[in-house]
Amino acid sequence: KQITDELNKTIIKKWEDKGILGDFPDKQYIIDFIQAGFNSIISCWIDKKEKRESAEELAYLIENFLLYGLTGVIN
DSSP: HHHHHHHHHIIIIHHHHTTTTTTOOTHHHHHHHHHHHHHHHHHHHHHHGGGGOOHHHHHHHHHHHHHHHGGGGGG
């Protein structure tokens, strides 16, 4: 819940302020999709334990994925 709230306060808020989501009538679908993916990534990262990336590396990965889609994370 805390992660979802933080996501709403940061990325989603910025997108709405910049008009990126525009007048899309079903914005909630996009928001829910992104939140589910974000929560899944965090859950997988937690499960990796000692083999996981640093928090900074994970944040970079998530940011690039959100901004550029798969092309932002797959070279």
